[in-house]
Amino acid sequence: SQTIHQWPATLVQPVGSPLSLECTVEGTSNPNLYWYRQAAGRGLQLLFYSVGIGQISSEVPQNLSASRPQDRQFILSSKKLLLSDSGFYLCAWGQARSNQPQHFGDGTRLSIL
Amino acid sequence: SQQGEEDPQALSIQEGENATMNCSYKTSINNLQWYRQNSGRGLVHLILIRSNEREKHSGRLRVTLDTSKKSSSLLITASRAADTASYFCADNQGGKLIFGQGTELSVKP
Numbered sequence: 001s002q003t004i005h006q007w008p009a010t011l012v013q014p015v016g017s018p019l020s021l022e023c024t025v026e027g028t029s030n031p032n033l034y035w036y037r038q039a040a041g042r043g044l045q046l047l048f049y050s051v052g053i054g055q056i057s058s059e060v061p062q063n064l065s066a067s068r069p070q071d072r073q074f075i076l077s078s079k080k081l082l083l084s085d086s087g088f089y090l091c092a093w094g095q096a097r098s099n100q101p102q103h104f105g106d107g108t109r110l111s112i113l
Numbered sequence: 114s115q116q117g118e119e120d121p122q123a124l125s126i127q128e129g130e131n132a133t134m135n136c137s138y139k140t141s142i143n144n145l146q147w148y149r150q151n152s153g154r155g156l157v158h159l160i161l162i163r164s165n166e167r168e169k170h171s172g173r174l175r176v177t178l179d180t181s182k183k184s185s186s187l188l189i190t191a192s193r194a195a196d197t198a199s200y201f202c203a204d205n206q207g208g209k210l211i212f213g214q215g216t217e218l219s220v221k222p
Contacts, residue, residue: 041217046210046211049208049209090155099207102158104155104156106154107155
């Protein structure tokens, strides 16, 4: 069966520090991969999605970047965090070329101090 | 931009009662999906309804879709305390999900 792992679960970082969040998927190949951000009490905002290795689409201009170095690995990064980067970050995968449901990791709670 | 908008934003009911949540969307859809999120956790897919379907059931869940009104509803029957969570609708646009703001459901034992 397919599983998705996301870590760390929580992270507290000072303003201006770098960021690296990792997401890996097991049990499937060539998945579509997604990074979402969720503000408190709000819906999810799609940040990045990837349909293959090295292929990244950005949905909103921001201080973050994403990379997909391997088929089932998706990384969210920042060189210098801002206070506004605080939030709940969720990784998800979906089957390629389909409109089927997405499957989510348990998220990373990022607090910027 | 956000596509679906849920109504109400928050709902509090007693165990055993039914809970109805509504979702409206703005553009044409391929399918509409409902997800559940427990506090501090990731989202879990509940049910998907295609644009050519009007109603779908899964256990205690019933979803309806009215494409003429661009709206969908999620009914949870005989609610349980364990149903307490946030519920989101999402429009699937070419593999990208556009989420509404969600309905926070509280079921009191």
